[in-house]
Amino acid sequence: EAAVTQSPRNKVAVTGGKVTLSCNQTNNHNNMYWYRQDTGHGLRLIHYSYGAGSTEKGDIPDGYKASRPSQENFSLILELATPSQTSVYFCASGDWHHNNQAPLFGEGTRLSVL
């Protein structure tokens, strides 16, 4: 069964600390995404990837880095976390353009930066 797994599910970080959010998909999808969701802002795209080794900036990339070391894994890295990055983060994978596979979302990671 198609799946997108995020870890951790909840994270409390300190301002200035480094945070890594991980995402794993077992769907063999080419494309993977990181979104954040805040009340009143919907789902905003941070970074995305076409495949292993590629990362692309989304609409709000400042303060975030991404890494796609393999087809299955896509990480979001906050090198110097700030309270404004407190949010719910969703990873998704999909490949509708080539393989008719609609984007699937992970369960989300709730991040609090204190």
Next chain:
Amino acid sequence: GEQVEQLPSILRVQEGSSASINCTYENSASNYFPWYKQEPGENPKLIIDIRSNMERKQTQGLIVLLDKKAKRFSLHITDTQPGDSAMYFCAGPSSSFSKLVFGQGTSLSVVP
């Protein structure tokens, strides 16, 4: 042009009536338009999608219409039930076909 605009942001309908949500997009090359439903505390889940080679798609009380000329697509929920109360998001690809951009969301409440 990579924005997807979604309206209304809040929608309240009577149980048994229909609910309609509209989205517009900028990229005329966009070819795939999914709709997601998100319940409180959960992740968005795909409920229906449509490709640019179709004008209408229907499944289980959901209808999606696509007007490529107007760059507009819409979701219609027929015979709404309390279980349809949730956030709904439309989405579309940008000039990069791998980049998926979401509308701002519609909070639907179905009242008895």
